[in-house]
Amino acid sequence: MNDVNLNPETQTDVSKLEVLISRQQLQERIRELGQTISADYKNKELDLVGVLKGGFIFLADLVRELEIPCRIHFLQASSYQDRKTSSGVVRLSHDLQLSGKHVMVVEDIYDTGLTLQRVFEDLQSQSPASLEICTLLSKKIEGKVPLDVKYTGFEIENRFVIGYGLDYAERYREIPDIVCMD
Numbered sequence: 001m002n003d004v005n006l007n008p009e010t011q012t013d014v015s016k017l018e019v020l021i022s023r024q025q026l027q028e029r030i031r032e033l034g035q036t037i038s039a040d041y042k043n044k045e046l047d048l049v050g051v052l053k054g055g056f057i058f059l060a061d062l063v064r065e066l067e068i069p070c071r072i073h074f075l076q077a078s079s080y081q082d083r084k085t086s087s088g089v090v091r092l093s094h095d096l097q098l099s100g101k102h103v104m105v106v107e108d109i110y111d112t113g114l115t116l117q118r119v120f121e122d123l124q125s126q127s128p129a130s131l132e133i134c135t136l137l138s139k140k141i142e143g144k145v146p147l148d149v150k151y152t153g154f155e156i157e158n159r160f161v162i163g164y165g166l167d168y169a170e171r172y173r174e175i176p177d178i179v180c181m182d
């Protein structure tokens, strides 16, 4: 990945950074995703598993666009810590019981895919009735872990993005748009 312009130790003025996806574009696309998912799961109940922390705003907005009954869960996945390159080790923390349920993982970014692969395999081992992945962003990069991602919000170039739940060193999650840091 490219270098970061911002100091991880201090909150920086981000108003001059490039907006990659505006709050309006996010709202419109998430509405479409909600409609598609509601149609696909008609007459079913869906157990959504948000991947913390980056996916928390996406999940909160997505569920308000669903027209089907659902239950909301979270798991914690960590690999990046305060750095911009993945350590390759993904730690999971949860106490979910999803046997026999229709489950959807809700993630912020499909980058290398290591996180989603780890989450998917972990949840698959619980024998859900079905298991799908919904990611807000998917980066166009070489050598991703191949995954069957059923729902994708936006495909983006290989840029480091913050905002709308995504952080850099735990900052900038509150920015309403998705903004490029590099």
Ligand code: 5GP
Pocket: 054, 079, 080, 086, 107, 108, 109, 110, 111, 112, 113, 114, 115, 116, 159, 160, 161, 162, 166, 167, 168
């Ligand atoms: P993967 O395991 O697919 O390489 O990485 C997934 C995780 O890395 C995401 O859930 C996210 O936390 C982090 N990540 C990957 N790319 C970015 C990015 O551009 N910005 C931010 N803030 N986090 C990213």
